[in-house]
Amino acid sequence: MNAKTIEDIGRKLSKAGKRLHEQGLVIGSSGNISARIPGTETFLIKPSGVRMGFLKPEELVLVNLEGKKVKGELDVSLETPMHAAIYRARGDVQAVVHTHPPTATAFGIAKMEVLPLQIEMFMRFPNGVPVVPFEAPGSKALAETVQKKIANCDALILENHGIVTVGSNIEAACDLNEMVEEAAKIQFIVTLLTGKDAVNLAELKQKFKTESTVK
Numbered sequence: 349m350n351a352k353t354i355e356d357i358g359r360k361l362s363k364a365g366k367r368l369h370e371q372g373l374v375i376g377s378s379g380n381i382s383a384r385i386p387g388t389e390t391f392l393i394k395p396s397g398v399r400m401g402f403l404k405p406e407e408l409v410l411v412n413l414e415g416k417k418v419k420g421e422l423d424v425s426l427e428t429p430m431h432a433a434i435y436r437a438r439g440d441v442q443a444v445v446h447t448h449p450p451t452a453t454a455f456g457i458a459k460m461e462v463l464p465l466q467i468e469m470f471m472r473f474p475n476g477v478p479v480v481p482f483e484a485p486g487s488k489a490l491a492e493t494v495q496k497k498i499a500n501c502d503a504l505i506l507e508n509h510g511i512v513t514v515g516s517n518i519e520a521a522c523d524l525n526e527m528v529e530e531a532a533k534i535q536f537i538v539t540l541l542t543g544k545d546a547v548n549l550a551e552l553k554q555k556f557k558t559e560s561t562v563k
Contacts, residue, residue, distance in 0.1 A: 354385060354392065355405065357383050357392055357518075358408050360383065360518045361382070361392060361408060361518060362405045362408075364519070364522050365381055365394065365401060366401050366402075368400055368447055368525065369400045369402075370401070371526055373525060373526070373529060374448055375448070377398055377400070378400070378447075378448050379448055380394045380427050380431070380446050381393070381443070382394070382431045382443065382444045383443045383517075384441070384442045384443070386442070390410055390413070390418055391411060391432075391435055393408065393409055393411060393425050394407075395423055396423040409423075409424050411432065413432050415428045415429045415432040427446055428486075429487075429490075429491040430444075430486075430490055430491045430512070431444045432491070433492065433495035434495060434512075434514060437495045437496075437499055438498060438514065440516065441498075441514040442515065442516055443514065443516075443517055443520070443521040443522075444521060445515075445518075445521040445522055445525045446506075447510055448509075449525070449528070449529035451529055451533045451536055452477075452529045452531075452532040453505075453508075453509075455536075456479050456508060456510070456511070457507065457508050460479070461505065462477040463476045463531070463535055463547055463549055464476060464531060465534050465535055466531070466534065467556055468527075469527060470552060472524060473501065473503055473524075473531075474556075475501065478501065478504060479505045480493055480505065480507060481493065482506070482507040482508050482509065485509060494506075498512070498514065502514050502524060503524055503528050505528075511528055513528060
């Protein structure tokens with residue numbers, strides 16, 4: 349296991365934690381972020397009780413894909429089982445970000461999926477962002493439910509519990525996290541202006557059916 353690689357990923361996670369905090373996607377010690385160590389069966393994750401905006405590389409905990417701690421002084425995050433389940437399900441995923449953005453979290457509480465009302469959003473999540481039914485944080489049930497859902501999408505809303513995004517690298521997972529919250533804000537404003545029935549995924553798919561968006 350390359351120590352320099354782990355150090356580099358640790359620095360990127362620390363930087364990403366500050367970014368998420370500054371964007372208002374997490375407060376206090378809420379939320380968690382992790383990144384796979386390439387070529388290994390391990391990943392680094394924010395430990396329990398550490399504030400995302402002040403996360404230090406040396407505080408990160410190294411765990412295996414079963415969620416067991418391999419290295420680190422602090423306790424593993426409560427949501428380690430969920431992160432591990434995602435990495436087991438998606439070999440292409442290199443980073444996982446779980447935050448509690450206000451608007452997208454509210455959509456989860458209301459059991460409403462976030463839709464891609466802008467063309468840029470549609471290109472990233474054309475089927476919207478589904479809501480995963482509530483399961484206790486840190487539970488095996490939550491990990492299993494997320495593992496099944498994440499197989500077909502890169503972003504999920506956890507009912508009463510924030511959102512989860514994945515990516516090919518740390519920056520991509522953070523970008524998507526911010527995009528989901530932005531999409532939720534836009535959708536909220538649109539529904540205030542025009543009513544809930546004005547938001548329709550089928551119509552969006554028809555409208556955005558162009559050579560640049562259809563794969």
